[in-house]
Amino acid sequence: MRKHMYLIVEHERDEFEGNVKFTDKTLGSVLKGEIGPIHKFDEEDGEFSTVGKQVGLGYHDFDSPEEYEDNDRVQQVVLEKLRQVDESHLERAGVDLDEVAA
Secondary structure, eight states: OEEEEEEEEEESSGGGTTOEEEESSOOTTOOBTOEEEEEEEETTTTEEEEEEEEEEEEEEEOSSHHHHHOHHHHHHHHHHHHHTSOHHHHHHHTOOHHHHHO
16 A cells, blocks of 8 residues: 655644645655645635645555554654655754654
């Protein structure tokens, strides 16, 4: 079961910054290691707006749904992916790898 991951580096809602988002499909506008927009659909006007920026972390193939539900395993995978990202992106998102690893 393949999961694509994105580090939120900027968002209109500050509490989202530094979080990692998981998706089942790749977001074509955001490549691994690169920054791209976060779009949100506004149902009232039927338009998309840009609400932040995210960095592609690539993907990971989990062996089973149980492995994906194992918080320790997911944290290990996220840490591996974060270590592969340019440090400037981590700083921008407010992520300290020492704190994540603890």
